[in-house]
Amino acid sequence: MLGLIKLIQDIVRxxxxxxxxxxxAAGMALGxxxxxxxxxxxxxxxxxxxxxxxxxxxPGFLLGxxxxxxxxxxFDPLFHAVGTVLLINTPALKPMWTxxxxxxxxxxxxxxxxxxxGSVLAWVVLYVPLYLLLRWSIKLYRERVYARLKRVRVFQxxxxxxxxxxxxxxxx
Amino acid sequence: MKIFRWKAVGTLAGTILVFALxxxxxxxxxxxxxxEKTGELIVGxxxxxxxxxxxxxxxxxxxxxxxxxxxxxxxxxLLEASDLVAAINPLPLLEKKLxxxxxxxxxxxxxxxxxxxxxxxxPGETSSAxxxxxxxxxxxxxxxxxSLEGLGKAIELxxxxxxxxxxxxxxxxxxxxxxxxxxxxxxxxxAIDPRPKIDSGKALAARLHGINTRSLNxxxxxxxxxxxxxxxxxxxxxxxxxRKLERSVDSGVAxxxxxxxxxEDARRGDYGYALGLLKLPSLEGPDISPALFGTRALxxxxxxxxxxxIAERYIPPGLTARTxxxxxxxxxxxxxxLFPREHGWPQLLLRRAALDLAxxxxxxxxxxxxxxxxxxTTEPAIYGQPFRLSAQRTGGRVAVxxxxxxxxxxxxxxxxxxxxxxxxxxxxLPSYDLPPLRARAGLGxxxxxxxxxxxxxxxxxxxxxxSTNVAWQRLADSSGATGGSRKVDDLLWRIVNxxxxxxxxxxxxxxxxxxxxxxxxxxxxxxxxxxxKEIGAQVAHAEQIARARVxxxxxxxxxxxxxxxxxxxxxxxxxxxxxxxxxxxxRAELEKQLKGLTGGIGIPKLPFQR
Numbered sequence: 001m002l003g004l005i006k007l008i009q010d011i012v013r014x015x016x017x018x019x020x021x022x023x024x025a026a027g028m029a030l031g032x033x034x035x036x037x038x039x040x041x042x043x044x045x046x047x048x049x050x051x052x053x054x055x056x057x058x059p060g061f062l063l064g065x066x067x068x069x070x071x072x073x074x075f076d077p078l079f080h081a082v083g084t085v086l087l088i089n090t091p092a093l094k095p096m097w098t099x100x101x102x103x104x105x106x107x108x109x110x111x112x113x114x115x116x117x118g119s120v121l122a123w124v125v126l127y128v129p130l131y132l133l134l135r136w137s138i139k140l141y142r143e144r145v146y147a148r149l150k151r152v153r154v155f156q157x158x159x160x161x162x163x164x165x166x167x168x169x170x171x172x
Numbered sequence: 173m174k175i176f177r178w179k180a181v182g183t184l185a186g187t188i189l190v191f192a193l194x195x196x197x198x199x200x201x202x203x204x205x206x207x208e209k210t211g212e213l214i215v216g217x218x219x220x221x222x223x224x225x226x227x228x229x230x231x232x233x234x235x236x237x238x239x240x241x242x243x244x245x246x247x248x249x250l251l252e253a254s255d256l257v258a259a260i261n262p263l264p265l266l267e268k269k270l271x272x273x274x275x276x277x278x279x280x281x282x283x284x285x286x287x288x289x290x291x292x293x294x295p296g297e298t299s300s301a302x303x304x305x306x307x308x309x310x311x312x313x314x315x316x317x318x319s320l321e322g323l324g325k326a327i328e329l330x331x332x333x334x335x336x337x338x339x340x341x342x343x344x345x346x347x348x349x350x351x352x353x354x355x356x357x358x359x360x361x362x363a364i365d366p367r368p369k370i371d372s373g374k375a376l377a378a379r380l381h382g383i384n385t386r387s388l389n390x391x392x393x394x395x396x397x398x399x400x401x402x403x404x405x406x407x408x409x410x411x412x413x414x415r416k417l418e419r420s421v422d423s424g425v426a427x428x429x430x431x432x433x434x435x436e437d438a439r440r441g442d443y444g445y446a447l448g449l450l451k452l453p454s455l456e457g458p459d460i461s462p463a464l465f466g467t468r469a470l471x472x473x474x475x476x477x478x479x480x481x482i483a484e485r486y487i488p489p490g491l492t493a494r495t496x497x498x499x500x501x502x503x504x505x506x507x508x509x510l511f512p513r514e515h516g517w518p519q520l521l522l523r524r525a526a527l528d529l530a531x532x533x534x535x536x537x538x539x540x541x542x543x544x545x546x547x548x549t550t551e552p553a554i555y556g557q558p559f560r561l562s563a564q565r566t567g568g569r570v571a572v573x574x575x576x577x578x579x580x581x582x583x584x585x586x587x588x589x590x591x592x593x594x595x596x597x598x599x600x601l602p603s604y605d606l607p608p609l610r611a612r613a614g615l616g617x618x619x620x621x622x623x624x625x626x627x628x629x630x631x632x633x634x635x636x637x638x639s640t641n642v643a644w645q646r647l648a649d650s651s652g653a654t655g656g657s658r659k660v661d662d663l664l665w666r667i668v669n670x671x672x673x674x675x676x677x678x679x680x681x682x683x684x685x686x687x688x689x690x691x692x693x694x695x696x697x698x699x700x701x702x703x704x705k706e707i708g709a710q711v712a713h714a715e716q717i718a719r720a721r722v723x724x725x726x727x728x729x730x731x732x733x734x735x736x737x738x739x740x741x742x743x744x745x746x747x748x749x750x751x752x753x754x755x756x757x758x759r760a761e762l763e764k765q766l767k768g769l770t771g772g773i774g775i776p777k778l779p780f781q782r
Contacts, residue, residue, distance in 0.1 A: 038503045048187070052180045076504035087509045094493065094511065101511040104266035113498045115506030 019057060021142065025134035027057035029127050031064025036072045036079075037119040042108040076115055079122060083114025086121070200224050203233070209500075214486055215250070216299025217241035218290040233258040233272075241290020242283075243299060244475055249286055253527075254279030264517040271517055275525035280543075282529070297497065302481045306474050309686055314338060315466035316444030318608040319451040320660045320707075330449060332725045337445070338438040339722070343729035346431040350736035353424045357417065357744060364413045366751045369406055373758035376403050380765040393769065400766045407759045414752045421745050428737045435730055439722065446718035452711055461676070461696030464606055469635070469678035469691045476624055476633055476680070477687075480590060489586045491553045518551035529563065540566045541575070558582035558589075587628030594622045601639055607647065609699065610661050611668050614643035624680075631687055633680040642674045667702035671695055 033047045051061040086093060100106045110116045195202075204224035211219030222237025235256040242250040255278045261271040295303075334340045380400065385393065488494060491512045498505035510519060522545065529541040543563035549555045563577040579592035601615035618639030625632045646665055676693040703711070 038501060040501075045188075045191070049184055052184045052187070053176055053178075055174050055177050073503060076506075080504055080506045083506060088493075088495065088507070097493075097509070098511040098513050102267060102513045102516040104263075107268040108266070110508075112511065113506050113508045115498060115504050118506075 021135045021138040023055065024057040024060040024138050025131050026054075027051065027060030028064030028067070028134050029131040030054070030056060031061035031066075032068040032071075032126075032130060033120070033123045034065040035068025035070075036075070036123045038072075038110070038113075038116055041110045041116055042105070043111075043120060072119065075119070075122070079118030080114045081118065082121060083116070083118035086117055087112060087114055199226050199228075207235070211240060212292060213296040213298075214482065215240055215243060216295040216303065216482075217243035217246060217250070217292060228262070231260045231262050233260055239286070239290075241286060243291075243295070243303070244471075244478065246289040246291035247286050249284045249290065250282070252279075252281045252284050253277045267517055269517040269519050269521075271521045271523070272525075273523050275522055275545075277525065277527040280527045280529045298485050299482070302478055302485070305481075305685075306477055309477075310470055310474055312338070312686075313466075313470060313689055314441045314445060315462045315470075315691075316441075316460070317448035318460055318463035319448065320608075320664075320703075332446060332449075332721055334725055334729075337442045337722065337726055339435055339442050339726040340729045342431060342435055342438045343726065343733040346428055346733040347729070347736050349424070349431070350428055350733075350740055354736075354740055354744060357421055357424070357748075360413075360417050360420075361744075361748065364410060364417065366410050366414055366755055369410050370751065370754045370758055373403055373407050373755075373762060376400065377758060377761045377765055380762075380769065385769055397766065397769050400762055400769065404759060404762050404766065407755060407762065411752065411755045411759060414748065414755060418748050418752055421740070421748055425737070425741055425745055428733075428740065432733050432737050435733065439726060439730075442722045442726065443715070443719050446722050447711075447715060450714050450718060452714050460700050461693035462691045464608065464696055464699075465604075465676055465678070465693060466689075466691050469676075470689060472635055473633060473678060473680045473689060477631075477684070480624070480626060480631065480684070483581055483583075483590065484588065486550060487552060487559070487581060487583045489553060489583045489588050491551070512551045512554055514554060516554060518549040518554045520550045521555060522548040542566050543577070552581075552583040553585060556584060558584060561592075588626065589628075590624065590626035592622075592624050594620075596620050601637060605647065606668075609664050609668050610647045611665065612645040612647055613668075613674060613695070614645065615639035615674060616641045616643060626684070629684050630682065631680060631684050633678075635678040637676045638674070640673050642672055644669050644671075663702070663706055664699070667699055668695070671698050 030047060030051050034044055037044065051058060087097060097112065101112055111120070201224075203226055204221050207224065208219050208221055218239075218241040220237075220239045220241075221235055223235065225234045226232075227234070235258070236254065238251075238253040238256060240250045240252075242248045256275060258272045258275045261273055264271040376399065380396065383396070388396065491514060493509055493511050495507050495509050498508045512518070525543075525545040525548070527543040527545070529543055541563050543561065545561045546559070547555055547557040548559045552558065559581040561577070561579045563575075565575040575596045577592075577594040580590070582589040582591075597619045598617055601618045601620065604613045604615065606613060615637065616639055618637060618641075620638075621634070621636040623634050671694070674693065674695050676695070677691070679690045679692075680687045681690070682688045
């Protein structure tokens with residue numbers, strides 16, 4: 001566990017985020033893709049690359065991944081239904097899928113799986129609303145919750161511990 | 173604010189490198205597991221691979237120690253191969269497709285014993301469904317039992333349980349289907365309610381008939397044309413629904429007719445069943461071969477049907493999108509859809525393969541063979557060529573007169589056409605234990621021929637075993653038979669011991685879903701003839717009693733099934749056909765009138781008009 005925390009700290013040190021609510025929200029919304037969609041697919045490698053290369057909060061990216069994993073599992077039936085409509089029940093889209101399916105590299109994304117397609121599409125649609133919602137929540141947290149939290153005795157004790165190093169990644 | 177973190181490029185490159193390194197390290201394991209899982213999905217039994225190695229640079233895949241279990245006999249391997257080397261085309265891999273330009277397999281052996289069971293706890297959905305369908309088909313086939321224990325005893329037939337009679341079950345199914353389907357058809361007819369439309373159409377046609385178009389002004393003419401068109405549209409829509417209903421009823425009646433038609437066959441089976449309860453064989457038919465060889469023949473033909481269905485599922489004709497379950501993972505698997513395209517790569521293609529086969533044992537067929545396969549693919553429509561296989565003998569322990577195998581699976585387009593023929597002469601045939609005859613037939617060297625032909629949904633298969641030098645051996649009597657029973661044993665022994673040439677033929681014929689199975693043998697015919705001569709009178713008397721009991725047990729249900737069929741045919745089917753005919757006639761008349769109204773000026777056909 002400590003190794004994991006250390007790893008996260010190292011990543012943060014090397015990819016020093018500016019730490020604004022917008023950056024943290026953008027990172028979390030991007031990381032949500034890894035949680036919402038089945039992990040071992042090519043598109044997630046691209047999203048990981050985006051999370052590392054774009055100037056968003058990488059710890060936020062990892063947090064977004066972790067937070068949205070349960071949502072991914074919970075909404076799989078919904079993603080499957082969306083994917084089924086698009087891949088099977090919409091004949092107008094078939095020519096497009098056929099071209100994609102027979103184009104090098106694209107099939108490695110597994111877009112032709114109902115759960116993968118449905119979840120990726122859901123993430124794409126939700127990205128902007130998720131970003132806006134997260135940015136607003138983080139602002140609210142920093143203004144109201146964090147300001148009070150740092151005066152609490154228990155929090156001060158924790159702050160002195162190693163765990164605080166990890167928590168500090170997300171403070172303003 | 174900067175958008176990109178260029179400093180992270182190095183970290184990203186390092187991460188990708190780690191991914192690539194891990195993939196490379198575990199590639200062999202992933203390929204091995206992939207082959208095992210895919211094979212298990214297709215075969216429906218364990219597929220094990222001892223070693224797999226991918227040489228990406230050389231485009232080569234090396235496999236060792238392949239074992240494919242037999243789904244129907246889990247303690248046997250369907251095949252084993254010691255070494256397989258495949259030359260892979262790397263480009264299709266970028267589309268997640270596997271194209272093997274050539275495959276060389278050595279040490280391929282069939283039907284080898286396994287140390288552990290090859291059954292899967294959860295076989296694939298497809299293989300389970302096929303096995304289930306075949307089991308249900310096989311359960312419907314009842315071979316008459318062969319027992320002579322009842323000879324010389326008083327004829328006391330126990331009460332027949334109606335549920336154990338196939339005729340009753342089949343008749344009930346017809347009645348149930350007829351009642352359910354009829355309710356649905358009546359409701360649909362009620363919803364369509366064609367009568368008012370027919371009447372209004374007729375009334376309009378009569379009114380238009382009496383109109384002189386020259387006396388109408390433009391406005392009246394336009395109104396009449398409009399009304400006629402609207403009525404025609406309504407009639408066409410009703411007619412479409414009526415035609416659909418009529419097709420449904422016709423198909424339902426055909427199904428019922430087939431069910432009722434099969435009742436006589438079922439009844440014959442029940443006669444045999446009732447005689448079996450008396451421990452006497454039926455001597456009514458040409459021979460008792462089904463009682464002697466039926467079970468083994470059925471097993472053989474079930475395997476044939478299983479593989480034909482598997483081929484149908486995994487080598488489908490045409491280019492329609494096809495679906496299968498997604499990959500197994502912690503998340504929901506979903507459905508994976510394949511979108512084949514002409515001039516693309518098939519999902520899987522084995523262009524050609526050369527296999528060195530070995531048949532085990534010391535018999536005449538044991539030895540080395542060479543087989544060739546070409547064009548094995550999951551999308552024959554893309555490849556454009558049928559799958560062909562052939563095998564011939566290259567060396568053996570004992571001289572064999574002939575050993576051949578040739579097959580073509582043409583699934584390029586529908587209807588699919590499969591044809592496989594195998595023939596081995598001089599093959600050491602197995603011994604047959606025939607407990608009902610208290611004898612073992614050592615068939616010795618003989619001929620085995622097997623052929624299967626499939627055209628669309630119809631199948632014809634034939635399996636023939638012929639031996640001209642049968643050695644008979646009397647089976648030890650474990651029952652300690654005395655007296656009358658001993659006489660029966662002696663009688664059977666006299667009959668079979670005189671038969672030196674044995675020919676057993678199994679034929680499968682008809683619709684792939686429920687083909688009929690016939691088993692014929694000169695041995696069965698000889699036994700029937702011999703028994704008829706010696707004990708014919710007694711069996712005939714017992715048969716009479718059994719028939720009467722079966723007839724009385726099934727007559728009610730059979731009559732009910734026939735009545736339902738008759739009622740649907742004469743009442744509902746005729747009514748629907750009549751009303752549809754009226755609709756046709758009214759529509760034709762209105763079209764004629766419409767033409768008259770418009771003075772023969774071509775009115776564009778409505779999109780829904782036929």
